[in-house]
Amino acid sequence: MTMKTFPPLGEISDALVIETSQAAGEPEWLTEQRVEAWRFFASAEPPFWRRTDLSKFKPEQVIAAADAAATSLYQEEDLADQGVAFTTLAQALRSHEALIRQYLGAAIEPTRHKFLALNAALWHDGVFLYVPKNVSIELPLTAVFSMPIPGGAIMPRNLIILDDGASVTFVEEYHSVAASDQAFAAPVTEIFLGNDSTLRFVAVQTWGEDVYHIGAQKARVGRGAALEWAAVNLGARVQHIEAETALEGDGSRVEWVAATFAADHQNLLTAPWLRHIGAKTEGHMDFKTVVKDQSYTTFDGMIKIERQSRATVSRLEEHALHLSPKARSDSIPGLMIDTNDVARAGHASTSGEVDEEQLFYMRSRGIPRDEAIHLIVMGFFEPVLDRIPNDALRQRIAEMIEAKI
Amino acid sequence: MNSDLVIKDLRVSVEDKEILKGVNLTVKAGTIHAIMGPNGSGKSTLAYTLMGHPGYTVTGGEVWYQGQNILELEPDERSKLGLFLAFQYPVAIPGVTVANFLRAAINAHRAEEGKDPKETAIPMAQFRKQLREQMAALGIDESFARRYLNEGFSGGEKKRIEILQMAMLEPKMAIMDETDSGLDIDALKIVAQGVNTLYAQHPEMGVLVITHYQRLLNYIKPHFVSVLMDGRIVREGGPELALELEEKGYDFLREEVASA
Ligand SMILES: Nc1ncnc2c1ncn2[C@@H]1O[C@H](COP(=O)(O)OP(=O)(O)OP(=O)(O)O)[C@@H](O)[C@H]1O
Ligand SMILES: [Mg+2]
Numbered sequence: 001m002t003m004k005t006f007p008p009l010g011e012i013s014d015a016l017v018i019e020t021s022q023a024a025g026e027p028e029w030l031t032e033q034r035v036e037a038w039r040f041f042a043s044a045e046p047p048f049w050r051r052t053d054l055s056k057f058k059p060e061q062v063i064a065a066a067d068a069a070a071t072s073l074y075q076e077e078d079l080a081d082q083g084v085a086f087t088t089l090a091q092a093l094r095s096h097e098a099l100i101r102q103y104l105g106a107a108i109e110p111t112r113h114k115f116l117a118l119n120a121a122l123w124h125d126g127v128f129l130y131v132p133k134n135v136s137i138e139l140p141l142t143a144v145f146s147m148p149i150p151g152g153a154i155m156p157r158n159l160i161i162l163d164d165g166a167s168v169t170f171v172e173e174y175h176s177v178a179a180s181d182q183a184f185a186a187p188v189t190e191i192f193l194g195n196d197s198t199l200r201f202v203a204v205q206t207w208g209e210d211v212y213h214i215g216a217q218k219a220r221v222g223r224g225a226a227l228e229w230a231a232v233n234l235g236a237r238v239q240h241i242e243a244e245t246a247l248e249g250d251g252s253r254v255e256w257v258a259a260t261f262a263a264d265h266q267n268l269l270t271a272p273w274l275r276h277i278g279a280k281t282e283g284h285m286d287f288k289t290v291v292k293d294q295s296y297t298t299f300d301g302m303i304k305i306e307r308q309s310r311a312t313v314s315r316l317e318e319h320a321l322h323l324s325p326k327a328r329s330d331s332i333p334g335l336m337i338d339t340n341d342v343a344r345a346g347h348a349s350t351s352g353e354v355d356e357e358q359l360f361y362m363r364s365r366g367i368p369r370d371e372a373i374h375l376i377v378m379g380f381f382e383p384v385l386d387r388i389p390n391d392a393l394r395q396r397i398a399e400m401i402e403a404k405i
Numbered sequence: 406m407n408s409d410l411v412i413k414d415l416r417v418s419v420e421d422k423e424i425l426k427g428v429n430l431t432v433k434a435g436t437i438h439a440i441m442g443p444n445g446s447g448k449s450t451l452a453y454t455l456m457g458h459p460g461y462t463v464t465g466g467e468v469w470y471q472g473q474n475i476l477e478l479e480p481d482e483r484s485k486l487g488l489f490l491a492f493q494y495p496v497a498i499p500g501v502t503v504a505n506f507l508r509a510a511i512n513a514h515r516a517e518e519g520k521d522p523k524e525t526a527i528p529m530a531q532f533r534k535q536l537r538e539q540m541a542a543l544g545i546d547e548s549f550a551r552r553y554l555n556e557g558f559s560g561g562e563k564k565r566i567e568i569l570q571m572a573m574l575e576p577k578m579a580i581m582d583e584t585d586s587g588l589d590i591d592a593l594k595i596v597a598q599g600v601n602t603l604y605a606q607h608p609e610m611g612v613l614v615i616t617h618y619q620r621l622l623n624y625i626k627p628h629f630v631s632v633l634m635d636g637r638i639v640r641e642g643g644p645e646l647a648l649e650l651e652e653k654g655y656d657f658l659r660e661e662v663a664s665a
Contacts (some may be wrong), residue, residue: 053591356459361496364456365510365570366484379500379553 001150003069006122010060014038014340017121020066024090027097030104037110037120047113052240053267053315057212061185064122070154072231073123074142084134084168086141089157099130100363103159107190107218107246115214123157126187131166133194140169140389142198145187147176147211153184158268160189163195164222167337168391170199174235176208183239191219193227194340195249200228202388206400207235209264215241223249227329230387232268233259234400247274247281258287259384260329262295266379271300279310287318288380291327292404299331305345307338312345320351321380323373323405331383365378377405406471408434410455410578410611415466416635417447417454424450424635427466432578432627437612439622439647443655448615449493451633452582459485468576485514487577489568491584493615496665497555503549503566506574514574532579539572542602544595560587570601574588575603580613585621597624619651632658 006012006020017038021031031270046054068088075086085096092101110120127143145156160170169288174185185207193199199219204389213236221227232238243355245254254274262268297320305312320329331349354376362372381401386396410432417425418609424447432438436501442448454461455468457480467474475483498506511532516524532643536550543565555563564584571579581600585593604610614625622630624642630646631638634655639662 356497357496358498360458360480361492362498362506362510363480363504364484364490364492365574366481366513367509368454368481368513369479371509371513375501375506376498379498382553383498 005149005152006064006066008033008060009062009118011036011256014104015313026093027101029101033105034121035308036121036185038119038287038349039085040111040117041114041121044114047270048239051300052269053238055211057182057184057238060183063149064153064155065148066124068125070146070148071127071156072144073127074144074148076139079137079383082135082137084132084137085128087128089126089128089159090124092220096128096130098130099161100128100159102277103161103188103190103192107189107192107220108216112216112310115186116216117157119157119186121187123155124347125154126159127156129160129168129170129173129317131162131168131197133316134165134371136165136167137169139149140237140325141170142390144173144175145185147183147185147207149330151183155185155188157189158187158189160191160199160201162193162199162225164194165196166194166218167198169202171202171204171317171389173204173393174213175204175206176211185211185213186213189215189217191217193219193221193225193252195222196224197222198226200205200387200389202230202232203237204232204397205235206232206397207243207396208345209235209237211236213239213241215239216243217241218244218246219254220246220248221252221254225249226252227256228387229254229256230384232269232384233258233260233270233386233399233405236268236398239264239266239270241269241346242271242273244273244275245283246277247283250278251280253282254284256285257384257387260287260289260297261292261381261401261404262290262297263292264295265293266295269298269300269312272374273300273302273304274314275314275315276303276305276309276312279311283315286383286391287316288384289293289320291320291343292323292324292381294326296327297329299329299333301332302334302336303340303345305342309339310341311343312339312341314345314349315344316364318349319380321377322353323377324390333367361385374402377401407469408577408609408611411469412455413467413512414434415451415454415468416464416618417450418462418464419450419460423453423464424636425579426599426636427529428633430631430638432611433612434577435609436628437614439614439616440550440631440633441616441630441647441650442459446633446634448633449582452493452580452615454615455580456480457487457521481513484574487616489571489574489576489579491571491579491581492563493582493586494564495555495567497553497558499553500555501554502551503554506554507536507570510570510574535573539569543572543599544568544592545569555582561589561592564588565592565596568596572599572603575607577607578611580615583613583617584614585616585618593621594624597621602626608658622647634658634662
């Protein structure tokens with residue numbers, strides 16, 4: 001694959017950012033956004049994250065993609081006649097500039113930290129999905145992001161917009177066949193659910209072993225809308241994903257499940273935030289983690305029930321399974337309630353080794369210990385695997401998990 | 406090879422407390438053998454120990470089956486030798502369906518050293534047919550095949566699923582630990598019939614039935630009855646012993662043991 005790249009980050013100037021944007025024929029407002037974000041990136045200190053090890057990461061050497069070559073889109077039917085747009089964000093600037101201008105950056109503030117600013121400044125990969133009012137798409141739409149050159153970097157920017165009553169399944173997949181040199185991905189996904197819309201969102205991270213993945217995702221959920229979010233995190237050397245669901249509209253809801261499996265020296269962090277803002281919003285989170293070898297995972301979750309919310313229902317489950325004594329999983333769940341009007345809020349968490357009683361039960365049926373552990377781990381992740389809409393992908397993920405056990 | 410299960414002077418401790426204090430018992434192949442005894446006398450401890458539960462420490466004695474001291478074998482090896490335990494308290498395995506679990510168990514039994522597991526695995530159609538038939542015979546709704554094993558099952562449902570597993574695995578020596586508890590009378594009859602059918606098909610099979618109640622023994626007729634009290638077998642007899650216990654309770658035996 002041939003792709004255009006920037007020089008190493010350490011050598012990029014404001015002028016180059018402007019020049020690249022203009023050469024791509026981008027509108028002026030976007031060029032301005034980019035250069036502003038670039039200035040923030042260039043001057044800001046790296047974020048201090050206690051649980052994400054960036055000590056070996058050298059951003060100034062990063063060589064970022066300057067076109068959308070790393071973005072591949074898959075759809076099984078032609079959707080254009082229904083008014084659906086599913087294309088790269090760069091392409092969509094030509095057809096849907098007004099929508100993009102309205103929504104780009106409206107969920108995730110680029111100045112929250114340096115790497116979000118970097119994405120806002122240099123993104124060229126990424127997908128634009130727009131589903132018009134009351135249009136319902138059955139088959140999943142998939143965006144796959146690859147690491148086209150060893151040691152390269154991509155900063156996909158994804159914008160998912162569902163108009164009122166729309167319904168769709170969107171899969172974003174970060175996948176490298178093999179990346180030997182240190183590579184870097186800093187994707188940002190912004191999701192907007194119109195009133196009474198339904199989105200099944202699947203985010204799969206299966207990078208090779210030397211990738212640093214620093215990502216952000218946020219969904220703003222409108223009145224009566226429903227989000228089903230399934231995340232799978234298996235790859236990368238270091239992962240730092242900040243994810244947020246904001247239940248803004250009355251009666252909006254989210255079913256949020258995640259499967260993380262870390263092995264070797266992987267350091268995988270997920271920080272999911274669930275904010276209840278509207279009345280009668282409902283959130284269910286079920287986060288599953290398996291750690292093995294010397295790996296280290298963090299669940300840094302937060303449920304915020306805002307002052308103006310009413311009659312909220314919120315439930316958080318997080319469970320960690322340890323397959324080796326040296327592996328570590330930290331869990332820092334937080335609950336902030338700023339209102340007296342909560343219908344139900346609950347939290348359950350477990351962490352420990354594979355249950356001996358379960359193992360004995362299975363072995364008493366003739367199943368050898370190793371295979372019993374396989375079955376238990378696959379069963380542990382089943383609620384997440386169950387949400388993956390496409391058989392081939394589910395199969396591939398199941399195989400990756402099997403191989404890791 | 407001897408297909409009797411021969412327990413010799415078996416001593417077992419849990420967390421340094423001696424529970425079985427020298428159990429001697431032979432379950433003959435082709436017989437149904439009931440064990441009765443008061444709560445806490447060590448019946449489940451015996452069952453778990455026979456199956457190889459790691460929480461029970463054998464401090465003395467031997468258990469011979471098929472020419473081996475099975476105390477040296479792993480639980481899965483004992484299962485492959487033909488041993489089966491229907492649990493008093495079956496464990497839930499979240500995310501693993503009844504069908505997948507059973508298929509894994511059957512395939513583990515069919516696996517052979519040096520052969521590709523794909524070669525020895527039960528053909529899917531055959532498995533499905535067998536499962537459907539056995540579930541129907543035990544009055545288990547078909548939907549249970551796709552449910553996660555024992556998760557949210559009622560007490561009675563769990564017991565039926567235990568017998569379903571037994572019927573599918575066709576053990577040579579089955580231990581049933583209070584399979585009757587938690588069963589209503591209809592379920593009890595169905596479960597007993599399941600066991601009797603299996604026994605009729607495999608007359609060489611040995612069955613060790615642990616129970617508190619004569620009720621079950623009306624349906625599964627034992628050849629022998631042994632009484633376990635305070636970690637020892639204190640009395641052996643025929644089916645009439647169960648009736649005597651039903652009538653008199655355990656106290657008369659306690660007195661006998663004390664005065665002996
Ligand atoms: N895992 C364990 N930890 C501690 N004590 C145990 C454990 N298992 C058994 N015991 C103790 O061993 C004794 C025998 O228990 P066991 O379960 O074998 O009795 P039982 O005859 O099956 O009783 P029941 O009729 O109530 O089922 C009891 O005093 C019990 O408390
Ligand atoms: Mg018991």
